Amino acid sequence: MPSQKQPFWLGVLFYDDGFALAPTLQFHFNNPTMLINLTPAQLRQAASIKEQIEALNKELGAIAGISAPTNSTKPVKKGGMSAAGKARIVAAQKLRWSKAKAAKGKSAVKAAVEPAKKKISAEGIARIKAAQKARWAVIKAKTAPKAAVVAKPVVKAAVKPAKKFTMSAAAKAKISAAAKARWAKIRAAKKK
Numbered sequence: 001m002p003s004q005k006q007p008f009w010l011g012v013l014f015y016d017d018g019f020a021l022a023p024t025l026q027f028h029f030n031n032p033t034m035l036i037n038l039t040p041a042q043l044r045q046a047a048s049i050k051e052q053i054e055a056l057n058k059e060l061g062a063i064a065g066i067s068a069p070t071n072s073t074k075p076v077k078k079g080g081m082s083a084a085g086k087a088r089i090v091a092a093q094k095l096r097w098s099k100a101k102a103a104k105g106k107s108a109v110k111a112a113v114e115p116a117k118k119k120i121s122a123e124g125i126a127r128i129k130a131a132q133k134a135r136w137a138v139i140k141a142k143t144a145p146k147a148a149v150v151a152k153p154v155v156k157a158a159v160k161p162a163k164k165f166t167m168s169a170a171a172k173a174k175i176s177a178a179a180k181a182r183w184a185k186i187r188a189a190k191k192k
Contacts, residue, residue: 038046118126
């Protein structure tokens, strides 16, 4: 098993024609805390060494007539659309809108041709009112109490309202003393 203390290895890049370029520095981060354990000075030194290696690779590629690979990634082209595809979509959308506008125009013409809604005549309204009154008369007849026994109204003599009861101060004191005596008796029973 390879040691995890070695943070990188030297590799050789081979191209289709079999020509090998200078060894490149490739980092393998097997240990996720590797970069955390490095000091800022060590990180700066690693970055400068990497830049020197890239510059030497470019020089070697220029001498050999091969473009050296760079670590910078090419921007990934997002899904694009051709001009012909855009034109087809625009044409289809215009067709949809023209159909919608044409249909809208036809419905406006239809609405102008259709007669207005019919209104109920005064005679029809009178018939509806009469029928409704008849229905309510039947309902009231069923729910009304029977009028066979007519109760005579009872006339009560005018009675003055009773005076509000108020307790005298002496009565209040008596009730309070009795309550205190009851509570004292209960407390004494609990202590025993």
